[in-house]
Amino acid sequence: MTEKGITPRGENYSQWYLDIIERAELAENSSVRGCMVIKPYGYAIWEKIQKGLDKMIKESGVENAYFPLFIPKSFLSREASHIKGFAKECAIVTHHRLKETEDGKGVEVDPESKLEEELIVRPTSETIMYDTFSRWITSWRDLPLKLNQWANIVRWEKRTRPFLRTTEFLWQEGHTVHSTQKEAKEEVLGRLAMYTEFARQYLAMDMYFGKKSESEKFAGAVDTYGVEAMMQDGKALQFGTSHNLGQNFSKVFNIQYTDKKGELKYPWQTSWGVSTRMVGALVMAHSDDNGLVLPPSIAPVQVVLVPIFKDLNKEKIIRYTKDVYKEITRKIDNVKIDERDFVSVGFKFNEWEKKGIPIRVEIGEKEMKEGAVVLVRRDTLEKRNVKYGNVLDEVVLLLEEIQSSLYEKSKELLISKTHRIEEYKEFKKVFSENKGFALANWCGSKECEENIKYETKATTRCLRTEGEGVLGKCIYCGKESTEEWIFAKSY
Amino acid sequence: MTEKGITPRGENYSQWYLDIIERAELAENSSVRGCMVIKPYGYAIWEKIQKGLDKMIKESGVENAYFPLFIPKSFLSREASHIKGFAKECAIVTHHRLKETEDGKGVEVDPESKLEEELIVRPTSETIMYDTFSRWITSWRDLPLKLNQWANIVRWEKRTRPFLRTTEFLWQEGHTVHSTQKEAKEEVLGRLAMYTEFARQYLAMDMYFGKKSESEKFAGAVDTYGVEAMMQDGKALQFGTSHNLGQNFSKVFNIQYTDKKGELKYPWQTSWGVSTRMVGALVMAHSDDNGLVLPPSIAPVQVVLVPIFKDLNKEKIIRYTKDVYKEITRKIDNVKIDERDFVSVGFKFNEWEKKGIPIRVEIGEKEMKEGAVVLVRRDTLEKRNVKYGNVLDEVVLLLEEIQSSLYEKSKELLISKTHRIEEYKEFKKVFSENKGFALANWCGSKECEENIKYETKATTRCLRTEGEGVLGKCIYCGKESTEEWIFAKSY
Numbered sequence: 014m015t016e017k018g019i020t021p022r023g024e025n026y027s028q029w030y031l032d033i034i035e036r037a038e039l040a041e042n043s044s045v046r047g048c049m050v051i052k053p054y055g056y057a058i059w060e061k062i063q064k065g066l067d068k069m070i071k072e073s074g075v076e077n078a079y080f081p082l083f084i085p086k087s088f089l090s091r092e093a094s095h096i097k098g099f100a101k102e103c104a105i106v107t108h109h110r111l112k113e114t115e116d117g118k119g120v121e122v123d124p125e126s127k128l129e130e131e132l133i134v135r136p137t138s139e140t141i142m143y144d145t146f147s148r149w150i151t152s153w154r155d156l157p158l159k160l161n162q163w164a165n166i167v168r169w170e171k172r173t174r175p176f177l178r179t180t181e182f183l184w185q186e187g188h189t190v191h192s193t194q195k196e197a198k199e200e201v202l203g204r205l206a207m208y209t210e211f212a213r214q215y216l217a218m219d220m221y222f223g224k225k226s227e228s229e230k231f232a233g234a235v236d237t238y239g240v241e242a243m244m245q246d247g248k249a250l251q252f253g254t255s256h257n258l259g260q261n262f263s264k265v266f267n268i269q270y271t272d273k274k275g276e277l278k279y280p281w282q283t284s285w286g287v288s289t290r291m292v293g294a295l296v297m298a299h300s301d302d303n304g305l306v307l308p309p310s311i312a313p314v315q316v317v318l319v320p321i322f323k324d325l326n327k328e329k330i331i332r333y334t335k336d337v338y339k340e341i342t343r344k345i346d347n348v349k350i351d352e353r354d355f356v357s358v359g360f361k362f363n364e365w366e367k368k369g370i371p372i373r374v375e376i377g378e379k380e381m382k383e384g385a386v387v388l389v390r391r392d393t394l395e396k397r398n399v400k401y402g403n404v405l406d407e408v409v410l411l412l413e414e415i416q417s418s419l420y421e422k423s424k425e426l427l428i429s430k431t432h433r434i435e436e437y438k439e440f441k442k443v444f445s446e447n448k449g450f451a452l453a454n455w456c457g458s459k460e461c462e463e464n465i466k467y468e469t470k471a472t473t474r475c476l477r478t479e480g481e482g483v484l485g486k487c488i489y490c491g492k493e494s495t496e497e498w499i500f501a502k503s504y
Numbered sequence: 505m506t507e508k509g510i511t512p513r514g515e516n517y518s519q520w521y522l523d524i525i526e527r528a529e530l531a532e533n534s535s536v537r538g539c540m541v542i543k544p545y546g547y548a549i550w551e552k553i554q555k556g557l558d559k560m561i562k563e564s565g566v567e568n569a570y571f572p573l574f575i576p577k578s579f580l581s582r583e584a585s586h587i588k589g590f591a592k593e594c595a596i597v598t599h600h601r602l603k604e605t606e607d608g609k610g611v612e613v614d615p616e617s618k619l620e621e622e623l624i625v626r627p628t629s630e631t632i633m634y635d636t637f638s639r640w641i642t643s644w645r646d647l648p649l650k651l652n653q654w655a656n657i658v659r660w661e662k663r664t665r666p667f668l669r670t671t672e673f674l675w676q677e678g679h680t681v682h683s684t685q686k687e688a689k690e691e692v693l694g695r696l697a698m699y700t701e702f703a704r705q706y707l708a709m710d711m712y713f714g715k716k717s718e719s720e721k722f723a724g725a726v727d728t729y730g731v732e733a734m735m736q737d738g739k740a741l742q743f744g745t746s747h748n749l750g751q752n753f754s755k756v757f758n759i760q761y762t763d764k765k766g767e768l769k770y771p772w773q774t775s776w777g778v779s780t781r782m783v784g785a786l787v788m789a790h791s792d793d794n795g796l797v798l799p800p801s802i803a804p805v806q807v808v809l810v811p812i813f814k815d816l817n818k819e820k821i822i823r824y825t826k827d828v829y830k831e832i833t834r835k836i837d838n839v840k841i842d843e844r845d846f847v848s849v850g851f852k853f854n855e856w857e858k859k860g861i862p863i864r865v866e867i868g869e870k871e872m873k874e875g876a877v878v879l880v881r882r883d884t885l886e887k888r889n890v891k892y893g894n895v896l897d898e899v900v901l902l903l904e905e906i907q908s909s910l911y912e913k914s915k916e917l918l919i920s921k922t923h924r925i926e927e928y929k930e931f932k933k934v935f936s937e938n939k940g941f942a943l944a945n946w947c948g949s950k951e952c953e954e955n956i957k958y959e960t961k962a963t964t965r966c967l968r969t970e971g972e973g974v975l976g977k978c979i980y981c982g983k984e985s986t987e988e989w990i991f992a993k994s995y
Contacts, residue, residue, distance in 0.1 A: 044579070044635050045572045045623065053567035053651065060568065076544035077551065081536045082625075082656055082672050083595075086602070088535070090611050100602040104574075105613055106625065107598045109660040111577070111591040120581050122596055122622055131613055132536065134573075134597065134625070144535050154846070160544065165573055165656065169600040181573050355645070 017367055021302045026246045031175070033296055036367045037305040040175045047173040047180030051289070054368060055176075057313035058292055059183065063163065065215045065311070066185065066287070069207055075159040075187060080142050082165075083132035088140040091265045095139065098232020102169040104134040104180075134167040139233065139258070139284060142188055143266040150190060153272050156280060157200075158190040166288070176293030177250070177504050184288035190263070190280045192272065197257060197281035201238055204255040204285040208240045212252065216291070217308035217419035218242055218298050219427045220252060221450075221499055223475035228462060231284075235259035241474045241499060243427045244297040247449035249474045249501035252294050253287035293504075299392070299419050305369030306392050308419050309412040315347040316408060317370045321358050321377035333381045337374065340405050345412070366391065371415050372408060390415055431499070440488050440500070444469040450501045452477060454485035454494040461489035465500070474499040508858055512793045517737045522666070524787055527858045528796040531666045538664040538671030542780070545859060546667075548804035549783055550674065554654065556706045556802070557676065557778070560698055566650040566678060571633050573656075574623035579631040582756045586630065589723020593660040595625040595671075625658040630724065630749070630775060633679050634757040641681060644763050647771060648691075649681040657779070667784030668741070668995050675779035681754070681771045683763065688748060688772035692729055695746040695776040699731045703743065707782070708799035708910035709733055709789050710918045711743060712941075712990055714966035719953060722775075726750035732965045732990060734918050735788040738940035740965045740992035743785055744778035784995075790883070790910050796860030797883050799910050800903040806838040807899060808861045812849050812868035824872045828865065831896050836903070857882060862906050863899060881906055922990070931979050931991070935960040941992045943968060945976035945985040952980035956991065965990040 015021065018036055020028040034040055039055030042048075051059065067077075083106065090096045110126030113119075135141065142160070150158060163185050173179050187204065191197040205222045212218045220242040230237035234256040241249045263269070263279040272278050299306040309315050318338055322330040334350055342348050349370075351361050365373050375387040384401045388408065392415050399407045430449025434440045443451045455461060455473065465488070466472050475498070477483075482495035506512065509527055511519040525531055530546030533539075542550065562568075574597060581587045601617030604610075626632065633651070641649060654676050664670050678695065682688040696713045703709045711733040721728035725747040732740045754760070754770040763769050790797040800806050809829055813821040825841055833839050840861075842852050856864050866878040877895055879888045883906050890898045921940025925931045934942045946952060946964065956979070957963050966989070968974075973986035 041636075043572045043632065044576060045574045045632070048572035048574060050572070050636050051570040053569045056569045057567070059570075076548070078544045078547045079542040079550075079674065081534045081539035081541070082658065083536045083539060085535060086611065089602075096602070096611055100604075100611055103600060103602050104597045104623070105599040105602070105617075106595045107613065108596040109594060111580075111587070111594050111596070111624075113591075120577065120587055120591055122598065126596075132595070133602075141534065141536070145532075145541050167573065183570065 015302055017304055017363055019302055019304060022245060030297060033300050033305055034175045037369060039292065039296070047170055049175050049179050054313065055292060058295070058311060059289055061311045061313060062215070062291055066211055069211060070161050070185070070187065073207065075161045077162065078160050079162055079164070080138050080145065082135055084135050084141045086131045086133060088144055089133050091140060092233045092262055095233035099136045103136060104167045104169055106132040106134065136166060136168045138162060138164070138186055139188070139262055143262050143268060146190060147266050147268045150268055150270050150280065152270055153192055156190055156192045156270060157196065161185055161187045176289055176296070182289045184286050186284060186286040189283045190268065191282070192270065192278070192280055194281050197283050200283045201255045201257045201285070205238050205240060208253040208287060212240070212242070213420060215308070215310045216295050216298065217310070217416055217423060218294070219420065219424035221475060221477065223477055223499070224479050225475055226462060226473040228459060229473060231256045233258065233261055235261065239475050242294050242298065243430060243450060244504070245426070247430050247447050249450065249503040250294045250297065251503065252291060253285070255285035256283060258282040258284060298423060300369065304367030307369035307371060309371045309416050312369065312371050313347060314349045314370050315345055315412060316341060316372045316374060317365045318348065318350045318374045318376060319358065319361050320350070320352065321375060326378055330376060330378065330381055334376050337376060337386055337401065337404060341408055343405055344409055372411055392419060434488060435485070437488055441469055444471045444502060450499050452497060452499060453488035454483065455496060455498045456487035456490055456492040456494045457496060458490070461487055465489055470502050471500045472503055474501050474503065506793055508795055508854055510793055510795060513736060521788060524791050524796055525666045528860060530783065530787070538661055540666050540670050545804065546783060549786070549802060550780055552802045552804060553706070553782055557702055560702060561652050561676070561678065564698065566652045568653065569651050570653055570655070571629050571636065573626055575626050575632045577622045577624060579635055580624050582631060583724045583753055586724035590627045594627060595658045595660055597623040597625065627657060627659045629653060629655070629677055630679070630753055634753050634759060637681060638757050638759045641759055641761050641771065643761055644683055647681055647683045647761060648687065650678070652676055652678045667780055667787070673780045675777050677775060677777040680774045681759065683761065683769070683771055685772050688774050691774045692746045692748045692776070696729050696731060699744040699778060703731070703733070704911060706799070706801045707786050707789065708801070708907055708914060709785070710911065710915035712966060712968065714968055714990070715970055716966055717953060717964040719950060720964060722747045724749065724752055726752065730966050733785050733789065734921060734941060735995070736917070738921050738938050740941065740994040741785045741788065742994065743782060744776070746776035747774060749773040749775060789914060791860065795858030797910070798860035798862060800862045800907050803860065803862050804838060805840045805861050806836055806903060807832060807863045807865060808856045809839065809841045809865045809867060810849065810852050811841070811843065812866060817869055821867060821869070821872060825867050828867060828877055828892065828895060832899050834896055835900055863902055883910060925979060926976070928979055932960055935962045935993060941990050943988060944979035944991060945974065946987060946989045947978035947981055947983040947985045948987060949981070952978055956980055961993050962991045963994055965992050965994065
């Protein structure tokens with residue numbers, strides 16, 4: 014373990030992740046099984062994500078709304094594969110009242126408050142929303158309908174890990190209804206593009222996207238598309254999904270509209286979402302053995318000023334630091350001064366490094382005398398001495414540099430660790446040696462997919478070449494195939 | 505019922521409220537008992553509220569965080585009066601899995617998935633948060649701790665009404681921990697001031713605030729303070745509350761800190777919140793028989809431009825309308841053009857009136873030729889002909905005028921319908937004739953409070969004169985009292 018209390022990545026990647034979450038004060042386990050407490054710093058990152066993505070969603074003509082937390086059991090059951098997918102992980106509300114126990118020492122569930130029909134805490138909102146849509150949609154004029162909801166979701170997971178997989182999580186779920194299949198398909202792909210764009214622009218992450226295999230698709234969808242990022246250990250993290258629901262739900266929820274010719278039709282639907290899992294992806298993407306590394310676009314604090322003072326020069330140094338603060342905040346909003354006098358300078362440096370603040374500005378007696386400051390960039394820990402008059406320009410430039418350099422690194426990792434494979438022997442080696450992703454043809458049979466998973470722990474992540482076709486042989490059975498898939502071990 | 509499908513206030517106030525909610529497309533009932541669907545327009549208003557209030561909360565040094573939706577039954581039970589207050593309205597999760605029924609035709613709760621300890625869907629988060637706080641707080645350096653959470657809440661209500669009382673609702677809950685009783689008390693009062701300021705500035709509503717009586721206070725609090733607004737029918741609507749929790753929770757959750765002298769102490773706590781109920785208050789505060797009336801500061805759309813065209817002049821009129829749009833959006837963000845050609849102009853006017861858009865801009869052939877527009881303000885329906893060159897200035901001015909005039913009207917209503925009463929006979933008359941609020945001395949006895957409620961349906965809303973003292977006689981028993989209370993029928 015490092016002096017920062019972080020297990021090095023090379024030693025134990027999984028523990029490294031948990032250490033970062035703890036040391037950067039992002040989240041912690043709660044007393045409720047599988048549910049985490051998102052701490053202020055972690056929540057501030059989520060708020061930045063929300064703000065950026067919400068803007069993109071609204072600009073694309075989608076409105077926000079809010080639907081109930083509870084779903085009647087009968088609704089969830091209506092679409093056969095939907096209920097099959099979620100039945101085993103439902104939090105079920107059965108009663109609505111507690112009463113005093115007979116001995117008067119505690120409370121117990123009042124059996125007389127049993128609900129006629131059980132309510133499921135939403136594991137996703139298709140069914141409760143589409144029940145409503147069936148009343149909202151009657152004519153072609155009501156289409157397309159495009160709604161989004163920011164909400165909490167509950168899935169009773171067996172094994173949980175902060176942000177990556179928790180019983181309760183926060184997300185956004187977009188739901189759209191279209192008059193044609195073509196328009197719905199475009200929507201599904203458009204959302205993939207939106208998520209990828211968001212990841213690149215804000216999170217400085219590059220990723221693959223494409224159709225998922227039958228076995229990995231959303232319960233109730235015709236097709237699911239996923240966005241897959243590569244973590245530093247070469248594993249894949251599914252970052253977001255976009256589902257083509259076809260008419261599966263419109264038929265069972267009886268959503269119908271009259272088209273321009275006066276005919277009654279079932280519309281075509283999509284749903285798409287990303288969750289607090291993104292915070293986990295972000296942590297894993299850029300961080301190092303010193304702690305979190307945040308891209309400036311998503312950092313709640315972009316620049317921290319650390320005045321280095323003793324009792325004697327404190328006043329002067331603080332005054333100079335405030336001048337620097339004023340200068341920087343002419344263009345940068347998220348700047349903080351760390352004036353604490355009950356912790357050491359080393360402690361402060363450590364803390365801001367652990368929290369991944371993109372730029373630390375060190376200001377001591379020497380810097381003040383020279384009319385300068387020292388800028389330390391978090392990603393490379395490289396230092397620059399900068400004159401007071403240039404500090405704003407340099408900070409602006411450096412933030413841009415950090416943002417693009419993190420993205421380039423992410424892209425470089427993705428490319429360098431993705432291996433086009435022709436032979437199963439080599440394929441197995443990629444995964445036994447944790448070399449990253451494999452790009453290989455697959456015949457599409459469930460049997461090959463299962464055997465590969467059993468033998469290598471790698472699963473199909475997404476189809477790389479929809480509609481194009483890359484001639485080759487199935488990596489497992491050798492049958493001719495035109496589909497090239499990304500395979501990876503995944504979170 | 506008016507041509508807009510709205511029952512006049514004078515005829516049936518309660519139905520008028522429901523009609524506005526429906527016609528302005530704010531919300532509707534869902535298929536889940538007592539839970540509403542917040543429609544896009546209603547949610548956009550809530551987002552404006554969130555944005556304004558969140559800014560105030562953050563500027564006051566509070567950070568956002570997120571705690572679990574579920575609360576173990578044993579946590580909720582720890583503080584005796586807390587559980588007493590919430591036991592009867594809990595949604596209780598008892599199982600975590602569904603399974604196929606034996607006939608294979610449906611799903612049922614899997615009895616083998618019964619939880620060891622039931623989980624309560626949060627009716628408020630004191631207990632789950634303070635369990636965590638007990639681990640976060642050890643030293644005086646950790647205080648004050650000030651957190652806020654935006655979340656959904658469930659209380660199993662018997663009778664529900666959209667926004668005003670629903671089984672699930674959205675809110676913010678602030679929670680603070682202090683080293684002294686004095687600081688906690690200041691926090692409680694500061695939050696009252698914040699809510700009042702928010703209501704005045706954004707919602708154009710005036711209101712009373714003060715301490716609640718014992719019978720009306722929060723389950724687990726030492727004291728509860730409330731903000732009480734007057735609706736147009738003279739009834740009170742509790743708008744927000746701020747609780748002085750004393751050491752009630754810190755003692756049962758064992759939150760302790762070491763003070764500067766090294767002594768172990770229990771800190772003092774507060775909690776405070778407002779909810780989607782505010783949307784209901786806003787609707788009732790300003791609306792009229794034509795529909796919703798929104799103050800500009802909270803309106804998702806502040807100005808709507810309605811071009812009035814025929815096929816022949818459509819292109820020209822639209823072009824002119826877009827010029828006007830460009831001009832107005834130089835300073836105003838939330839402007840919309842209604843270009844629809846499949847509904848009539850009358851339909852459009854009606855729709856925007858129902859939705860309470862502060863300013864409608866009418867642009868027809870006549871206006872275009874004169875190089876002018878017609879501005880119609882929603883609150884008074886008054887029209888002004890304005891030259892193109894003045895349109896931006898006039899719109900800016902008019903928005904300010906509407907905002908302040910709505911506030912003045914609200915203040916005027918509050919003052920004119922609050923009656924200082926000395927005699928019980930007169931007191932009864934105030935409520936039998938629905939004249940508004942009564943300001944009267946009360947001795948503080950539960951008996952008088954209950955008798956008054958039984959005989960007049962009015963309850964104590966809040967103490968007007970904490971610490972000051974207004975000598976008088978209890979309105980019910982005639983005993984000398986120095987406390988002047990607001991009495992009202994309430995929502």
